[in-house]
Amino acid sequence: MEGENKSIIKIVVFGALDAGKTTFVETISGKKLLMKGEFERITNSFDFVQLDYDNYFIQLFATPGHRRFSFMWNTLAIGMDGAIFLIDSTVGISPVDKELMAFIKKHNVPYVVAINKDDLVHLSQENVREELEISDEVSVINTSSVTKQNLDLVMETLMMDITNTNNK
Numbered sequence: 001m002e003g004e005n006k007s008i009i010k011i012v013v014f015g016a017l018d019a020g021k022t023t024f025v026e027t028i029s030g031k032k033l034l035m036k037g038e039f040e041r042i043t044n045s046f047d048f049v050q051l052d053y054d055n056y057f058i059q060l061f062a063t064p065g066h067r068r069f070s071f072m073w074n075t076l077a078i079g080m081d082g083a084i085f086l087i088d089s090t091v092g093i094s095p096v097d098k099e100l101m102a103f104i105k106k107h108n109v110p111y112v113v114a115i116n117k118d119d120l121v122h123l124s125q126e127n128v129r130e131e132l133e134i135s136d137e138v139s140v141i142n143t144s145s146v147t148k149q150n151l152d153l154v155m156e157t158l159m160m161d162i163t164n165t166n167n168k
């Protein structure tokens with residue numbers, strides 16, 4: 001069967017409420033999600049889509065941002081190979097962002113920080129790095145999940161980080 005030799009890479013998108021996680025996953029996949037776990041546009045479980053990417057299938061999940069559903073974060077993080085952390089540039093760095101940053105760092109997997117909604121407000125990468133204490137090896141990229149700005153770059157950068165880590 002075509003693709004039977006492909007490895008599966010699990011990537012999870014985290015971010016505060018309304019940061020644009022569901023939109024990110026939808027836009028980057030360009031197709032209907034296999035799972036879109038939301039009610040009245042608030043994700044309460046998770047989103048899921050599978051992408052064909054070189055020699056890999058990427059299983060891309062997005063988490064709920066609402067605090068009420070934060071119990072899902074641990075479950076979705078199980079077995080992840082990498083993470084994408086979306087910051088909402090129209091809000092700036094919130095306490096939830098600090099909590100999520102600590103959560104992602106604790107999992108010790110490669111991650112990329114996307115400062116989303118760059119089409120609305122531009123937030124400087126330096127400020128975000130400083131506030132969240134992000135090390136120089138981690139990429140921080142300004143994105144828009146609506147205009148598609150840098151979405152492919154985020155995925156390419158993370159896939160490079162993941163495959164380099166796996167080959168070490």
Ligand SMILES: Nc1nc2c(ncn2[C@@H]2O[C@H](COP(=O)(O)OP(=O)(O)OP(=O)(O)O)[C@@H](O)[C@H]2O)c(=O)[nH]1
Binds near residue numbers: 015
């Ligand atoms: N202008 C602009 N709007 C965006 C962008 N990303 C998301 N949005 C809008 O922000 C709102 C929330 O987007 P969602 O993708 O549902 O956000 P979410 O992070 O999945 O929300 P929860 O899962 O409920 O936390 C929607 O109205 C989107 O159209 C972006 O990059 N630019």
Ligand SMILES: [Mg+2]
Binds near residue numbers: 023038
């Ligand atoms: Mg969502």
